[in-house]
Amino acid sequence: MEFEGVVAYFPTSTALRAAIRHVRGAGVWDIAAYLPLGDGQVLNALDSRGSAVRWITLAGGLTGIATALAMTIGMSWSFPIIVGGKPITAWPPFIVISFELMVLFGGIATVVGFLRLTRLPDLTPSGAYHPSLVVDRFALLVPCRPDGVDCPTIEHVLREAGAVEVRIVPRENRSPLQEVS
Amino acid sequence: MTPRGEAIASEEYRRVTDDVLSAMGPSGPGYRAGLTVTAAMILLGAVAWGFQLIYGMGLAGYTHPIMWAVYITSFVWWIGIAHSGTLISAILFLLRAPFRAAFSRSAEAMTVIAITTAAGFPVIHLGRAWRAYWVFPYPNERQIWITFPSPLILDIFAVSTYLIISMLFFWFGLVPDLAAVRDRSAGWKRTIYGVLSLGWEGKDRQWKHYRMAYALLAGLATPLVVSVHSVVSWDFALSILPGWHNTLFAPYFVAGAIFSGLAMVLTLLVPMRSLLRLEQYLTISRFEQLAKLALFMSLIVTYSYAVEYFTIWYQRDPTEQANLLFKVRGDFAPLFWIMTVCNSIAPLAFFWRSIRRNLLALFVISILINIGMWLERFVIIAGSLARDHVPYSWAPDGYHISLVEAGIFIGSLGWFLFWFLLFAKRLPVLPISELKHDMLKEHREVQAMRIGEVGAARGGERGV
Numbered sequence: 058m059e060f061e062g063v064v065a066y067f068p069t070s071t072a073l074r075a076a077i078r079h080v081r082g083a084g085v086w087d088i089a090a091y092l093p094l095g096d097g098q099v100l101n102a103l104d105s106r107g108s109a110v111r112w113i114t115l116a117g118g119l120t121g122i123a124t125a126l127a128m129t130i131g132m133s134w135s136f137p138i139i140v141g142g143k144p145i146t147a148w149p150p151f152i153v154i155s156f157e158l159m160v161l162f163g164g165i166a167t168v169v170g171f172l173r174l175t176r177l178p179d180l181t182p183s184g185a186y187h188p189s190l191v192v193d194r195f196a197l198l199v200p201c202r203p204d205g206v207d208c209p210t211i212e213h214v215l216r217e218a219g220a221v222e223v224r225i226v227p228r229e230n231r232s233p234l235q236e237v238s
Numbered sequence: 239m240t241p242r243g244e245a246i247a248s249e250e251y252r253r254v255t256d257d258v259l260s261a262m263g264p265s266g267p268g269y270r271a272g273l274t275v276t277a278a279m280i281l282l283g284a285v286a287w288g289f290q291l292i293y294g295m296g297l298a299g300y301t302h303p304i305m306w307a308v309y310i311t312s313f314v315w316w317i318g319i320a321h322s323g324t325l326i327s328a329i330l331f332l333l334r335a336p337f338r339a340a341f342s343r344s345a346e347a348m349t350v351i352a353i354t355t356a357a358g359f360p361v362i363h364l365g366r367a368w369r370a371y372w373v374f375p376y377p378n379e380r381q382i383w384i385t386f387p388s389p390l391i392l393d394i395f396a397v398s399t400y401l402i403i404s405m406l407f408f409w410f411g412l413v414p415d416l417a418a419v420r421d422r423s424a425g426w427k428r429t430i431y432g433v434l435s436l437g438w439e440g441k442d443r444q445w446k447h448y449r450m451a452y453a454l455l456a457g458l459a460t461p462l463v464v465s466v467h468s469v470v471s472w473d474f475a476l477s478i479l480p481g482w483h484n485t486l487f488a489p490y491f492v493a494g495a496i497f498s499g500l501a502m503v504l505t506l507l508v509p510m511r512s513l514l515r516l517e518q519y520l521t522i523s524r525f526e527q528l529a530k531l532a533l534f535m536s537l538i539v540t541y542s543y544a545v546e547y548f549t550i551w552y553q554r555d556p557t558e559q560a561n562l563l564f565k566v567r568g569d570f571a572p573l574f575w576i577m578t579v580c581n582s583i584a585p586l587a588f589f590w591r592s593i594r595r596n597l598l599a600l601f602v603i604s605i606l607i608n609i610g611m612w613l614e615r616f617v618i619i620a621g622s623l624a625r626d627h628v629p630y631s632w633a634p635d636g637y638h639i640s641l642v643e644a645g646i647f648i649g650s651l652g653w654f655l656f657w658f659l660l661f662a663k664r665l666p667v668l669p670i671s672e673l674k675h676d677m678l679k680e681h682r683e684v685q686a687m688r689i690g691e692v693g694a695a696r697g698g699e700r701g702v
Contacts (some may be wrong), residue, residue, distance in 0.1 A: 068248050070678065082259070085260060089441055089442055089443070090441070090442040091439065091440045091441055091442075092440050092442065092445060093440055093671065093674060094250055094251075094447065094671045094672075094674040094675045094678065095445040095449045095671065095675060096675070096678060097449070098440070099446055100442055100446050100449070103442050103639050104442070104443075104446065107450065108446050108447045108449070108450035108451070109447075109448060110447050110450045110454065114451075114454045114458075128375060129386045131518070132375055132383035132384070132386070133383070133386060135383060136381070136382050136383040138385065140385055140387050140388070141387070143387055146389045147386070149387075150387040150388075150389075150391075150392055151386060153392050153395075153396075153465070153469060154386060154392065154395050156461075156465060157392075157395040157396050157399040158395065160399055160403060160458050160459075160461065160462060161398075161399040161402060161403065163454075163458050164402070164403045164406055164407075164455055164458050164459075165402070165406070166457055167451050167454045167458070168410060168451065168455075170404055170447075170450065171410075171447050171451040172436070174443075175443060175444045175447050175448075175520075176448045177436040177437060177438070177444070178433070178436035178437050179436070179437040180432055180433065180436075180437040180638070181437070182437070182439070183439060186439045188418075188422075190439065190440050191417045191418050191421065191438070191439070191440045192251065192252055192255045192418055193248060193249075193251035193252040193255070193415065204475045214529070233432075233437075234345035234428055234429060234432040235573055236418075236421075236428070237421075
């Protein structure tokens with residue numbers, strides 16, 4: 058039977074953070090955590106690098122500005138009507154539209170970037186997922202690989218780290234939006 | 239050894255989820271009656287609009303010189319109401335205001351619904367609503383493009399951007415909470431919540447990118463609060479009409495928008511607190527914070543009024559002065575003085591703590607502010623149009639609201655309340671994961687204080 062990994066449950070985020078340090082100290086680096094809230098201390102313990110979403114947002118915002126300027130200047134010269142004595146390329150209103158499209162494109166890029174980096178939407182629940190993980194429980198998932206450390210060893214390390222419950226998760230094919238109990 | 243404080247928070251996480259999701263339980267007869275009444279109001283508005291579409295804009299009573307009245311007033315009013323939602327959800331998030339979480343979800347919902355309500359009014363006011371798409375820049379056989387310097391076109395870009403960003407921000411904030419709703423749902427509801435929650439599982443990688451994306455969306459939405467209503471104010475300020483042509487209008491309107499939005503938040507959440515049994519989260523203290531914010535905005539709005547009147551007096555322009563006097567003691571005087579009492583006098587009651595902490599008083603004063611802010615827009619718009627530069631063009635019979643206008647406005651109220659009622663029962667009205675995060679933060683701060691106190695005590699014992 059193939060296994061997805063070992064899942065260990067912890068009662069608090071502090072216990073989870075301590076477990077991460079313990080597991081890393083045991084030389085296990087490929088770990089994932091499940092949290093019901095975005096605890097920055099746990100997330101930094103796992104990966105202190107910043108999210109790349111911000112660069113995608115920046116790219117989107119710059120694209121918005123360029124699009125707005127190209128649109129306003131190009132269309133104004135294509136249909137050059139002098140309004141209120143203003144020049145054809147009227148910077149004040151064009152800056153307003155550039156700002157709005159910067160925000161619009163930046164916002165859309167942020168969401169698209171988030172979906173791309175998290176590989177969402179993924180409607181098929183993972184083998185380690187349990188509904189309590191989005192409510193009140195914290196968990197660590199350590200994958201078991203045939204060519205790496207085996208599952209019982211991982212299980213032992215996690216129990217030493219203070220897990221209240223540990224279980225080995227078999228790899229199973231779930232269907233999208235399948236109910237998990 | 240687990241710190242005792244956090245062990246308590248761990249048990250409370252489930253209680254927060256249970257409390258918020260229980261508000262989405264089966265609806266009673268009062269809720270169904272509310273849906274029915276609001277649906278009837280929407281139907282009334284639709285019928286009134288139907289008559290206008292068939293028989294023309296004359297039914298709305300618009301004629302020279304007062305060509306803008308109830309519709310544009312309502313458009314500006316609803317956009318203004320939306321701004322406070324963005325203020326609470328985005329700006330207070332960036333400022334890490336502790337009382338924000340209790341109101342943010344409802345405020346964001348109010349924003350999205352208010353923008354959709356507002357967006358209907360320019361289309362209705364167009365008369366030939368089927369030509370509404372002409373405002374967008376698309377290649378056409380007439381070989382013309384839109385006039386980008388026009389504030390009405392700037393409005394299109396501003397309001398469209400605000401609508402899309404607000405919808406994205408609202409849905410994005412819901413994603414972790416919708417996962418909890420998904421897991422407690424079955425059938426078609428599970429499908430809908432599951433799709434909207436993107437399959438969220440609370441993994442660390444998801445949270446890492448989520449936190450960054452949410453902060454970026456908040457940062458992008460924040461300047462919209464200032465820019466959108468500034469652009470809306472320029473619909474008036476970029477004209478030459480006395481009473482409109484004023485450089486003060488951008489901050490004047492933005493302050494008024496935030497003020498009216500805060501009032502609407504109070505109007506909606508005071509009854510919601512008891513109807514959905516959320517007293518533990520929508521505490522009196524948090525309402526008191528909102529009341530202080532409303533008082534602050536009232537003072538800014540009052541100051542804006544004073545600046546406007548002072549500059550009109552100081553500049554010695556007879557047309558501007560005549561226009562102001564017409565509003566103060568002419569046909570619009572009753573509306574002007576009701577506006578002043580509602581916006582500048584009534585909120586002064588919030589200086590008293592007992593008033594700030596009295597939910598009935600909060601509700602009543604918030605209604606008065608809503609009325610006052612609508613009247614402010616109406617007095618500015620219709621009152622300035624009624625007395626412009628040329629006496630020959632002054633409206634001889636004044637202005638009277640028509641049945642069609644009243645019906646459409648009632649329809650807009652019904653539309654807003656209908657969708658807000660749906661939100662209250664179909665989506666979590668409080669941000670569950672944010673409340674948990676606030677609880678954790680509070681527990682850690684308490685623990686840090688205790689450690690500090692113990693350390694200080696031990697230092698005292700050692701004579702340090």
